[in-house]
Amino acid sequence: LGQTEEVGKDQWRFVQTANTGAQALYSTPGLLDGFGIRTNSTIKSLSAAVFGQVDWEVLKNLHVLPGLRFTYDKKDVDYDRNTYGGLQTTDAALLALKAAVYANQQFTTNVDNNNLSGNITVSYRPTPKLNAYATFSTAYKPVGVNVGGLPTTSNGQADLSVAVVKPEYVEHYELGLKTKPFKGAILNVTAFNTDIKDYQTNVQSPQLGVNRGYLANAEKVNVKGLEIDGTYQLERFLTLNAALAYLDGKYVTFTNAPLPLEETGHTEIINGVATQVAFKDASGGRLPGISKWNVSGGAEFSTPGNLATKPGRYFIAGDASYRSTYSSNPTPSSVLNVQGYSLLNARLGFKSDKFSIFVWSRNIANKNYYEQLQAAAGNSGLYAGVLGDPRTYGATFRYSF
Template identity: 40%
Template sequence: MIARFLLLASVAGTSIITPSVFAQEAAPSAADGVEQTNARGDVIIVTARRRQETAQEVPLAISVIRGDSIEATGNFNVVKLQQLAPTLQVYTTNPRNTSVNIRGLGVPFGLTSDGFEQGVGIYVDDVYNSRVAAATFDFLDVAQVEVLRGPQGTLYGKNTTAGAINITTNQPTFDFEGRAELTVGNLNYKQAKAAISGPLSDTVAARIAVAATSRRGTLYNTTTDRWINEQDNLGIRGQLLFKPNDNFSVTLSGDYSKQDPECCGTVFVRVGRTQRALTRQYDALVDAINAANPGRNYAASRNPYDRLTDLDSSLSAGNKIGGVSAKVKWDIGPGTLTSVTAWRFWDWKPENDRDFTGLSVVSKSQNPSQQDQYSQEFRYNYESQKIDFVVGLFGFKQRIDTQGTEQQGADAVKWSLAPSTDPANPYNRPEVLAGLTATNTQYLKSTSAALFGQLSWKVTDALTIQPGARLNYDKKSGFYERIVTNGAGQVISCTPAPASGTDLAAQCGVYQPQVSAPSDSAWNFTYDFNVNYKVARDILAYATYAKSFKTLGINQNGLPLNADNTVNYDAGTVKPESVNHFEVGLKTQFWDRRATFNLSAFRTEIKNFQATVNGGQFGTVRGYLANAEKVRSQGIEADFKVVASERFTAYANGAYTDAKYKKFTNAPCPPELSGGTSQPADATPDYSQPGVPGALSPRQCDISGQDLPGVSKWAFSYGAEYNIPVTLLAKEGQVYLGVDGNYRSHWNSNASPSIYTEVKGYALTNFRAGFRGEGFDLFGWVRNAFDVNYIDNLQVAPGNTGLIAGTPGDPRTWGGTIKFSF
């Protein structure tokens, strides 16, 4: 891994075409109020430990990405951030179903449930965003992003077992300043940003920022004759700072973001044989539907990279995100008291095509949600010559309401029912399932409170011991009700079980009424211990052990069924995760601090890992939580950056991550071992006939030893910049050239790894060139310059038909940007 890493570093170091991915200077945001200039190299101020210090002084693995670096590389939201931080994995099928993981851990990969907590905390100006979907907004006037790896529960309000993404925005200033930015590109890409800040009086300053982004979609829907998976984003943020003196300040903030694209569609990727009867697998089902509709001759494009789809259901990814907060800081002697009060909302209005085809199998699928969250954090930071500490109290309350509708279409009988030649059989009567509708009503109430703290004892000038602890209480209660109506609008009941072969039996095999009200609460005590030693002025070694947890979960989206088709109420709650984390690291600077090299090695073991599993059929819930007995993630990470001169900078980062299910004996089976008649309940599972139609299917699979989904073993990012001073059009400035890139090795996108959902590794390369001077920057850019074909995500279509759908990554894009500031 080190050899590969150093090779990339040397490649970057000899490149003369580079981007300003990491700024040469490290001027902190205006809110820092600290002058940080160092002609010899890079000094970056962070607040990872709730106090200002340089990144090299923090004894934990941390990636710091400046706002101008994010803009330069086109990574304008959390989803794109992984291109700059190799240890970060972000996968999305739509804003709600977004997984943000660090080192392979955080959010269970797959369909999202409101009933669990995320393991990667996302904070914007100290405000916790409880759902990943509520943090998919465009970065707006961002000063810096810190990606902290490993458990952070003794420093941050909400417990996080895998890490935290700490986003800091630019703050109001008492000096008048402003900036504007305009970008245009192919695919009708347009992005405009503006921010202005200044004093309203001697004690009051204000800042307002706006951004709008639009882009044509990347997939063409032949059914609707329009491009889909577009971008249509608008955001605004306003801040008001009251600072009567140097010891006291109040910052009021408000923000609102709106996304309204026609999104998020998929394309046909492949068909993989399952154990379902061959007449009930994808190709045979399409043939049967075509035969029942003379002249139809349905056929999907089988090349995912021609970017053609034929989805026939309405698509939408309407997303409204916003909130207000009040941050009070009061310096009291040697310490600072901070209060952060916040309310945030998230309004999600989706429409999906759940069968992933142009056939009318599922004609409607939508689950709009509304979230309100309230949080209050009190924190006291104390600093002295020998002792530093932070102690905090955190309270959190959340409610999420969801109203779901899913409806069967005219082709559902041929897709979901066993073939029959009897004209009276439901299989030959489309009206039996057409219009069959499941209406879901659900809510989640979540309450959390915590007392946390961390102490730094400077035993000597070189040795520091740093213990931390957290006491946490969580309570969750939910409600789920599914009402099923037939095509005539009549409510149906599946109790007692209807006679086989009847219309009602066919309907109950697709949707069953269900009511559940899971509820649980738990106390947890966790702690961590860090020892760090300054070997020399610019060499810091550290070791950390953390005992952490992820709180209990509840299955909020409905419960799976037992073998006798009854509801499995035992699956209503999910045990908390128990986490043991070990890490050692080395942080170094050399060559008069022009070069930085950091290395970390980690091992994280989790008992009762909360995994998302899938039922497979339309008639069961699509995804629910279950506990895997044990998971382990271990690896090595390296970060290198060099400021060779005012003319040249370069960086290269690498990560090796080995994340596995150490023990998961009752996992759902992958599609190649699903769909057939179940093996006897007392039989030893037989895995010897994957993809054999008609073979008996195991009731569950032992996937112990297999890789966690969504994790590439190898990931790299690199970049550099070379500039030349010139005078152009009477303007003094720099002409610069840049390159940045990233690589990820293959990974699997199914909770139980499947031979059909293996995503190939890929490498992306971006170039840019421009001219910048005092107060302006003009450059052209090309992203995915070599037009690499790659897949962002693969999904297994429900029904065990063998259909695999996916989302191709962005093709080559190009454009130009102009920025002004004063």
């Protein structure tokens, strides 16, 4: 994969820091004119797996379902990033300013790994309207490699310790009930606890010289929660559905997390010298992307009819959802939390056994919201937001053969 990226003379405005300020050296003629990087990277990967599961009825209505999976993964990476352009100089101060934008970086790495994971479920169904189950499972997310550039050590060299991302190992416990309490109704309840060792998280580092996000491992995380969902169908003309989820996700141990945005440029006294640090202990902090509360509900009203000569049902439907505030940064940050928001959607159309046609609108209220906030590179204190979709309209036609 080859990639070229280039900046211009005004790029200094986005990389100056509290330490560098608006120093005059940034205005050196030609310093950043046509300054860029050419990156060539290759990655070769191999993945193979065998798996199986059985369903054993131990007693009447009591089933045990064990399963196993063996996985093998291998990855090889060659990364080469070189700068070009800008002012050609040997002045150390000017070179440092250029390095705040782009820096050379080369590394190669290869890794392979295998894993045996499994699960076992005990399911008891005393009546057709009740199914209780318990599950224990182990899972595995393959070893990873970084091909977007690495953070640097205190001497400016690529930190090869994060070139390889260790695989995730998951232990998951789940208890659940699936019920049909009365005619037309379904109610499900699930409680779970998940422990993940070496959790792979995508880090957007503001550190100098890191122009891309990279993957890192958090030593251990925990996610636990409770989910309730149900539907109710009144004859055939009205269907209601609702869901509620409570989730608690946190880093149990993450000692080498990147600094949050508000601590960028933080220095500590090490061996009597003020040294800028790039990592901190985020143990106990919130996991990114997880809202404590998620609520959704919807309704669909339909009536029989024909479209041309095709029998089916005309319908009108709407749904609403809400999620509470969540962290949007690998390391919890006071300025990178996405505020909770609600969305409303609707659709109107006709459906039959073979086809459906309908018009729809998402985010009818045209709610302004962020999906993600993330720190920008360069120690500038800048952060960027990924906006959620505004009100959108459309039409969909589906046909099944």
